[in-house]
Amino acid sequence: MSPRADALRNRDLLLAAAVEEFALQGVEAPISAIARRAGLGKGTVFRHFPTKDDLVAAIVLDRVTRLTALARDLSGAADAGAAVLEFLRYAARQRQQLDLSFLSGDLGGEVAEAQEDMARAITALVDHARAKGALRPDITGTDVMLLMCVPNDVVKHAPGAPPDLWERYLAILFDGLRPEGAHPLPHQPPA
Structure with a gap:
C-alpha cells in the first residue's frame, strides 16, 4: 500500500x-x-x-459532504417524492448514529462552505420535487434542512423507545410535506 x-x-x-x-x-x-x-x-x-476540534470538524465535514452528494444524486430522480424521502431517511440514519446537535460555534471556513453547498443541493432537490408536484408548493429547501433532524429529536423524548422509532416520525413528517390535504402555512420559512 x-x-x-x-x-x-x-x-x-x-x-x-x-x-x-x-x-x-x-x-x-x-x-x-x-x-x-x-x-x-x-x-x-x-x-x-x-486538536479534538479538528477531528470533530472533520466528522461534520464528512457528514455534510455525504449529504450534499446524495442530494445532488437524487435531485433529478424520476420519482421526486421518493428521492426527498430517501434523502430524509439517510439524514435521520446519520443523526441516529451520532447526534452532533450539541455542537455550537464555528467549525471552520471549510465546514461553513460545505454547509452552504449542502443548502444549495437540498434546495435543488426540493425545487425538483415541488416542480414534479411531489411536495406542497410552499415547502422550501430551508424547511427540509430544518426538518432533517426532527425524527431523531422527537424520539429523544420517548425513553425506552425502540431504536427505529424515528421512522414513524419520518413518515408523519413526510406526509406533512405532501401536497394532498395541505393547508396554508402560518409563516414564511426562515432565510
Missing part, C-alpha cells in the same frame, strides 16, 4: 472510531480511546487531527 493510501485508510479508520467513541462517551471521549478503537497510536491521531 502506498504511503498516501495508508494515510487515507488511517484517516478513515480514525473518523469511524471517533464517531463510535463520541456516540458512547460524547465529545469528551479521550483521544487514546479513539486511537485504540482505530487500532492506531495517539501520534497518528494528532498527525491527522492536531
